[in-house]
Amino acid sequence: MVALPSETGIPPKVHYLNADYGIRSWLLTTDHKRIGILYLISITFFFAIGGLMAVLIRMELATPEGDLFQSDTYNRLFTMHGIMMIFFFLIPSIPAVLGNFLIPIMVGARDLAFPRLNLFSWYLFNIAGLFTIWALVHGGVDTGWTFYTPYSTRYSNTHVIATALGIFIAGFSSILTGLNFVVTIHRMRAPGLGWFRLPLFVWSLYATSLIFILGTPVLAITLLLLAAERVFGIGIFDPSLGGDPLLFQHLFWFYSHPAVYIMVLPAMGVVSEIVPAFARKKIFGYRFIAYASVALAVLGFLVWAHHMFVAGMSIYAATVFSALSMLVAVPSAVKVFNWTATLYQGSISWDTPMLYALGFIGLFTMGGLTGVMLATLGIDVHVHDTYFIIAHFHYIMVGGAIMGYLGGLHYWWPKITGKLYPRFWSRISAMVIFIGFNVTFFPQFILGYLGMPRRYHAYPPEFQVLNVMSSAGATILGVGYLIPLIYFIWSMRYGRHASSNPWGVVGLEWETTSPPPTENFETPPVVTRGPYEYSRSEEVADGR
């Protein structure tokens, strides 16, 4: 591993990682940086469980016959894969790990506004996760992560209530995290740090927090109503009790569509940091990107019924929701075009975070454009509940959100741990993940378009070639995820010490030591300029 002289440095004697020792100093910490690391450990564990389910699903689908699992088992597998990955990995991923670590530092504060509430939300999150795993171990759930009624309230004999309760509790952890971020960004900015000097990562997490606060309560209430119908037989969704099953879908998707933006907005924030950093250029259209984050948060709430076009809803309402869904493409495209314009004439370096960011831009664009196709009523009727949908949302969530998460982790890892990871292996892993992802999910677009439905453990033999491709891709993808796990852990012990600014970029977080002291800055910072100020003189001095 070759490191440039500017990348390595001498670590500070005392920093947040060695200021205190012992398990108690971690489990009772109120330091946002340590809580970020606690979240990192938790979500990595939940990701492993969700990933294991994915492995089993792809193994079953390698052959057309349902030979490995019974259909009942298969139902439980894809349900738990979705629940684990969405509620216990993707939603907390960037906000609770990178956001927790970086927001106070990026606004020049000592900690979040409510440090104890922050620790409390981590405990809530783990209780929720363990509750859900308990349900999984005791037989699981077979409703799909969407819990559609009346199947979930009347017919399913699985642990619907326990799982719903787990998600209910996890929701409170989301709400508290969102609240903490909003108050911190409003009240704790350093002197001179106006709204339009905030890094775009902070803007995107501000928009995400608004969704946490405004959307999550609706999911919580919906799950309570589901429990009330299942346990007490109160007719809300079940038509035989006088309810309306589409009401459940309205309420569920009112949260769960915006949840997509909870996953992808933070990743966009990460990309908005990485692209100017590795193009050595001021970001193009700062205000447009900032406003586009808020616009996505708001518009995300107006489109939910595009999940219900074939469910029997009014065709007139469907037309309205179809048109509104297409509006979402506007702020999304604003961002993609602005990142591209930032790259134009930049001096680009192909470091690992940049590889992930570029991967994000391409894959998110694919996911977004197929989303516009799906918003079209006619196409949606054709491909509804097929693998086309599966491919579409995995391009957004895996190709988008996870690429952003890994990009951010690679970008800030030297700051978080004070250690450098191997450049060669990290670049290899970024490419293995990109290739593995596309080999896994691109064939699913074709499968879906040809009519292979989702959520079945067997399929007609003519679909086998594409399914084997997909399963093979998943193996590559799995290897791609294992490589960073290995070298990140390796780096904590054997990595070289990172300097305070190993990438040579601008931003408050790079002005403190790596790792930062417990109070984040030796002296409270005063901000005198905007983010992404890469002046020409610096470029010349840098030799770029």
Next chain:
Amino acid sequence: MKTHPHTGPVVPVGVYVAVFAALLILTAMTTAAAFHDLGPMNNVVALGIAALKATLVVLFFMHVRYGTRLIPLVVAAGLFWLVILIALSLTDYLTRGWLGVPGR
């Protein structure tokens, strides 16, 4: 009204007592209304009283009346989002029958 630097304004106990009494009276009114069949007005009366009670709790017990201007803005945003949920859902419920049900 005095203001503490860290805890916000001190609200006289009398205000809390008055609000509590109002909530009790409104609860009694809800119960009383339940014994009279007001026809289509049943829901209107029950939901109207409930909304009034919620408003009292939010304004006084939750201190929204005494906060900075940002606090009422946050509350209004929450209510506005509820309006979005109901209004856009109604686009479905109000027009679902226009074409009739296929096959029936």
